[in-house]
Amino acid sequence: MAASTAASRLSPPRPRTASPPSTPPRRSRFSPLRAAKMEAVLSVGAHVIPHPRKAETGGEDAFFVDSDTGGVFAIADGVSGWAERNVNPALFSRELMANSSAFLKDEEVRHDPQILLMKAHAATSSVGSATVIIAMLEKNGTLKIASVGDCGLKIIRKGQVMFSTCPQEHYFDCPYQISSEAVSQTYQDALVCTVNLVEGDMIVSGSDGFFDNIFDQEILDVIAESPGVDEAAKALAELARKHSVDVNFDSPYSMEARSRGFDVPWWKKLLGAKLIGGKMDDITVIVAQVKTVVIPDDEGSGVEQEQGSELGTGAAVVSAE
Template sequence: MAASTASRLSPPRLHVSSPPPHLPLRRSRLSPLRAAKLEAVLSIGTHLIPHPRKAETGGEDAFFVSTDAGGVFAIADGVSGWAEKDVNPALFSRELMAHSSTFLKDEEVNHDPQLLLMKAHAATTSIGSATVIIAMLEKTGILKIASVGDCGLKVIRKGQVMFSTCPQEHYFDCPYQISSEAIGQTYMDALVCTVNLMEGDMIVSGSDGFFDNIFDQEIISVISESPGVDEAAKALAELARKHSVDFYFDSPYSMEARSRGLDVPSWKKVLGAKLIGGKMDDITVIVAQVKEVMIQDDEGMDREEGQGNEQGSAIAAPTTEQIEDSIAT
């Protein structure tokens, strides 16, 4: 099931009523002029395509996106090996993402993706495991990332990949994973990094089913040809799906397998054969674009109110209608 959302924060409108006639004007304690500043926000598009054999159940990937603060998104890829133990691999990844959304505004989290992962993992009771990535954009334009395993993220600026996360793995095709078992990894094992972003930067994140089946240049090409983040996410997911079922496509996955010493039997090599083909899997793609919005700065507006509000008013907080949270199940 695909879900998509785009965030647009508009500055609040200040309405000042005219005083009734023949009454003296009351001197306002608040200055009529408000400073304005630019804040970074994300416009986010998403698309999920389940493994062909898991289409009826929705696959084992899960994700959520939110317009909280500058913007937040996360992906969890349920480890399919649990199916061999009669455990639904989707339950763990879905619950992990649901708790990530729930704890997003927890004071202890304090807009830290690694702490959010800690809280969400501790609250997850389903049996299973998952690779996961969580990314949060500060209003200052700093993207904070915490990932465990091989869900990935790339930042594209002016037609070039200027940042990529690195997968964590025990060995080929066995990534680090958050687990219900004590032997699994925890938030302490997460790869944590920050990236300074600029207006117009594009963020492309996905499960391994996406990055195993598509090359960077293809990502850049699709991004450049797409009119928006929703269209880009869908086009990228569909291209990766097309490659994943192509037995003759020399995919990033097959190239990596050969580099690790995995290949066809030697007698086939004599005939010129080699290990090629896409990798069928659940494919989740999130595309986000960094935008700047003008926000009226209310800092210090209530200082003359004494004990009324020591911290001052919130800065252009989005209304309920402007907040759209989406959990893919």
């Protein structure tokens, strides 16, 4: 952090009797003794692994990360059922995320993820639908979340999951979704949450392809072993991908299916078989850590830029492994 300090010139000695009251030396304007404020920011890492059969096209998930305003990220999971109507499901999710990124600076958004979703959805012209989650961190450490469907988010503090969003669905494997059709869910159906965060908190967010294939304890273990958010996002995505193609892994998805009454045919049950295995899908993971920066009370823009430049801004384009 650059700080200029004016050097004092020595005055010639004067008789003690004529010496005026001493004046304290002027401090630098960036002196730590001046009033300052703390602002919360996010350090963010992301990783995407498409469905094995969709690797060439990059899959149907999309996301964006923006750290210029402290921390905003979003994930949209294109609904694959549109492929049966000869519609590319990725077009809707990608345009929705591009519009979300573009409207961040809109005055009407006012750091409200639900309003951002409203404007992004209204501006999306592609045919299709998607589940979506948007999270915004305010400077005071308040995380605002708006989600429609089964993209999820968890907050980890001191090695424990202290908050999780809940999926919205019509029935098993049919989540709420933002759509190009008139009869669908809208921003008004979003699950809206506000969580107060502290420095060091970890945020793990992902599409259903991630959470369907990994357990909370596995997430905690990977976070604890990872040196940074980039490494954590990649390790989590790769572990979920490994589980997704393992027919013997009793995944969260298969456990949920059995609890809802789905299972193998009766004759397989007689042989001791049960419904298990991972769920192959696009996998998107975003890992973020809450950090704080010190902003001087006045003329602090230069310091804020230096601190913020370490975070950078993510692109609104899905990167595929």
